[in-house]
Amino acid sequence: MDFLLLDDRTNIKLAIIRKLEQHYSFSERKDTLCEQLTISQYLLERSILEINEDLKRFDLNDEMELIEQSNEIILFQEAQISSSVVEENYLKDSLEFTLLQTIFFNQFKSIKKYGEEHNMSRTVVYKIIDRIRQELAQYSIKLSKTFQLVGDEMKIRQYFTMLYYRIYKDSDELYNQSDILSVNEIFSAIKPYCEEINTFYLFKHYLFVMLERVKKKRKYFLSSTVYSASFDTENRVYQTINHWIRQIITGTNREIEVEIMGIISQFSVYQSELCNFENELVDTYTLQLKQQILMYPQLTMKSQELENKVSRTIYQHQYITPLIDLTLRVMDLDFFQERYPIIFEVCHIFIYQLKKDEFKFSKKSLFFNLLLVLSEQYDEESEKSTINIHVNFTQGEKYNRFIKKQIQIFDSFSIHFQSVIRPDTDLIVSDYLPKNTFSARTLIWLAPPRASDWRNFGNEIVQINKKLQLNRNRAQ
Template sequence: MDFLLLDDRTNLKLSIIRKLEQQYSFSERKDVLCEELNISQYLLERSVTEINEDLKQFELIDDMELVEQSSEIILFQDAQVSSSVVEEKYLKDSLEFTLLQTIFFNQFTSIKKYGEKHGMSRTVVYKIVDRIRKELAQYEIKLSKNFQLVGNEWKIRQYFNMLYYRIYKDSDELYNQSDILAVQELFSEIKLYCEEVNTLYLFKHYLLITLERVKRKQHYFLPNSFKSVEFDQKNKIYQTVAQWSERTLKGTNREIEVEIRGIINQLSVYRLEFCDLENDVVTEYTERLKQQFQMNMQLSEIGPEFCTSVKMTIYQHQFITPLIDLTLRAIDLEFFHERYPIIFEMCHTFIYQLKEDEFKFSKKSLFFNLLLVLSQQYDEETDKNTINIYVNFTQGEKYNRFIKNQIQIFDSFSIHFQPVIRPDTDLIVSDYLPQVTFSARNLIWLAPPRASDWRNFGNEIVRINRELQLNKKRK
């Protein structure tokens, strides 16, 4: 899905920052960037100038800056800032998001008045509205002639829930103060039974959006096809939400009843007792994924039954957060590909075989969250593949111990240091080539090692780990 609340120019600037951010040296040659982004050098240099101007406007220039140096672009970046922070600033500042937010809060009157207020021509406002219409149309949401949000109320709420969470995270700065106080009242009551409620930011945005929509008499009814757990009305959290809803929400008994179910459903993102894990749809997808893993003998340690977390992940992405991909920025899954190659391939195959309309707006998040759940389960139930390393430098044993201690930072891998080179040695790290007949891979380092030496070491560890997982485990 295209994200149309950021224009092409802004997306290009974010892509430049992300490309540099992913580089080991935070720098890249101009010609390489131009080729990868399919742009001219003139456009690259102009974009770099604009990025720095934007960073000044966002008051981030002391923490991040792009510098042209001969044939390279270098990113200077403090630990307190990243491309994600810059993206949030761009989004809040975008003409599309600003106008859409005005529509959501029912403050948009006409194109003429909006243009006059913001110093824009009608043509410019029409173009912004057109991009918003295209953005919303992807989720079957429309704008009426008088600029009201029209469509499935559940999708409308899901869309803005994900969008506002993506931008504002734990902040409630955009909402009405009386609504904020009402939600804080509910949270203080729920906290007696759910200590972590104050950190449930996605749920908080949903409640605030619900209050805004109900205020405008925009209630919703769960679709007939929706399958959820039969809530235990004796559950203390359920009772608390029900009592709060009856006090706070206006509507018929049926409307308030459905709103209560909607609120409890949103809590199932965090609370297992509100998930229907025996749902037929969940069972079907779980079986599909299980079949992928059963085809690989190397994953037999995970066991015949998938963990509850897998079912919960599928349930939530199908029923509770179907538009959650809206919250995603650019994510790099290379760590999982390197550390858990078989799990990665099986999950990738599972996602690839889904039809276009299956998890239509949550495929990326489902892929990522399945990797999280299954990699954790793999570590808990499976012994790590041990990588045997022989370290020997001409500086002597004290220096060897120093290098071994530094290597231990790769703690996501199981590394064993061997006192001598053996047939099962996977890697030799030294400052010379030992005279051995075994086929172990050699890495020649300077003393002390350079950044490039560590990079080469990391690449070798990843390669060895992959081979050990793909082959039968060493006895």
């Protein structure tokens, strides 16, 4: 889905930063950047100037700067900053987000009034509202004539929970003091039963959004089409939330019970044991993934615990956080594809086979979380494929030991060093080509190695690891 709270120009600027920071040298030729982003050189150069001005405005210019050097753009970036931080600032500063936030907090009076307060013409305000309408329409949320949020209350709460979490993370600066005190109160009450609750930031934003919506008398009535997990009402966390909610909101028992169900559902993202996740549709999806896994003998899903984890992950993305892709930024999943090629393929096929409307706003997150669940289980149950490497440079044994020590930074792979080249040697790293290499792949390095030598080494390790995993599959 399109994210329309940032305009096209801002998205181009963010794309430039991301391209540069993903490059191992933090630099790229202008013509290459223009080709990759399909923009003119004039727009690229103009955008570079604007980015640096924006960084000054956000007080980030000491941590990041873009420099033009001949036909090259170079990104200077400190360790404390990334494109994600810049995006947060762009979002907080965007006209669309600022106006939408005013609508959410019921502070928008009229187009005329808003334009006067922000020195904008009515035409500009109309254009901003039009983009907001388009953004919300993707999630079946509308703006009424009086600029009230209209639609499924669960979707409205989900949308703003995910949006505010994406921008503010662990900060509560957006919310009013009375709501902050209320949320801190329930967090303190739950802490004896859940020590890590202070890190449950997504849950915290849900509580803030819930409190704001309840003030507007927007009740969380679950529709008949929404499946709700059953909860253990004897659980101390349930009882604590029940006591808290009845102190801060008024309503019928049915309304209050539904609010408690909404809160517990969100809490179960972190504490899954609170809920019973049995569901026929979830079982169907779990079986589909299981069938993919069975195609690879080295992958198993015999453990009931693993099957439960998969089912809970699917349930969460289907029912509890159906709009969670809103929280995602650009993700590079190369590590998973390189380290766990078969698991990556299984999850990719499962996601690819889903229909367009299935997990419509949570597909990316579901893919990522299934990778996490299955890779964790794979590491627990399987030995890593050992890669046999022979290192020998003309500089002698002391230099060989130095190179081996540097190679060990690739700790996500199981590497074994061989003193001589053997038939089972997978890779030879040297500054000359040995006469007998058997079937081993060979890398010729300069001494000391260049960045390109390390890059080539990483590529070789990935290919060998994939081959070993596939060969183990065939052997089994």
